[in-house]
């Protein structure tokens with residue numbers, strides 16, 4: 001029988017390969033939610049399609065599982081309809097930077113108070129190992145047999161240059177640090193991106209646990225309020241920095257700018273319908 005223990009669902013059957021980095025991200029997320037003293041009913045996780053997008057299936061929270069690449073618009077809408085909820089959009093590098101790349105750009109512009117967790121394994125895991133937008137130049141796959149011939153997307157540089165209000169990168173191998181940064185992203189008021197390096201042990205034999213350990217280092221002596229410095233650090237290629245690159249607490253979140261929330265934050269569903277106003281609105285559309 002399935003047992004539920006706060007955010008964990010015990011004895012749930014996961015579809016992930018043994019040793020996949022997704023298990024560590026799941027653990028870090030559970031830890032972060034617990035440490036923030038959130039209750040399962042206060043949290044919504046929105047995801048699309050992919051191995052990473054299955055994460056909310058293994059958590060005791062509210063969830064909405066939509067189309068490939070389309071998690072960010074419903075996440076923005078959920079937050080706008082019920083601003084008291086903690087809303088997280090979660091998925092893979094293909095889901096969020098490829099099929100959902102358009103939504104990535106426009107969500108940054110809107111700055112809703114949501115957390116964006118991207119499991120970046122630099123490959124399409126679910127569909128068995130094709131190149132993703134973050135696959136390295138030259139990365140060979142059963143489809144890209146001569147190696148990838150496009151430059152990878154740099155999600156951090158893109159987000160910082162677009163004015164995202166919180167931008168971070170972590171490696172899931174350090175569960176404690178991953179949980180800590182996810183916590184800070186949730187606490188941030190506004191759009192918060194956490195790009196999470198996650199080895200795919202089955203289809204990416206280049207960017208392994210060992211590779212990530214050897215090619216990353218912790219950001220130190222860095223002013224995360226300096227956007228130019230953040231962009232410069234995000235462009236580093238030799239070794240990839242980990243930590244909070246940029247944060248700006250002065251930007252007003254999307255839903256706080258909506259006039260319907262000016263005086264009260266009550267979820268839309270609990271508000272009384274003003275039939276007269278609705279009638280007038282419908283009438284105005286007819287003329």
Ligand SMILES: Cc1ncc(C[n+]2csc(CCOP(=O)(O)OP(=O)(O)O)c2C)c(N)n1
Nearest residue numbers: 050051052068092093094095123124125126
């Ligand atoms: C519109 C659309 N295009 C393509 C697919 C097929 N598809 C499903 S998951 C996926 C890639 C998932 O890769 P990623 O988001 O990196 O997640 P991962 O499995 O690596 O965690 C693709 C191409 C789809 N379901 N819908």
Ligand code: SF4
Nearest residue numbers: 017020051125200201
């Ligand atoms: S295919 Fe890769 S990303 Fe998917 S579960 Fe297996 S190891 Fe993880």
Ligand SMILES: [Mg+2]
Nearest residue numbers: 092093123125
């Ligand atoms: Mg992927």
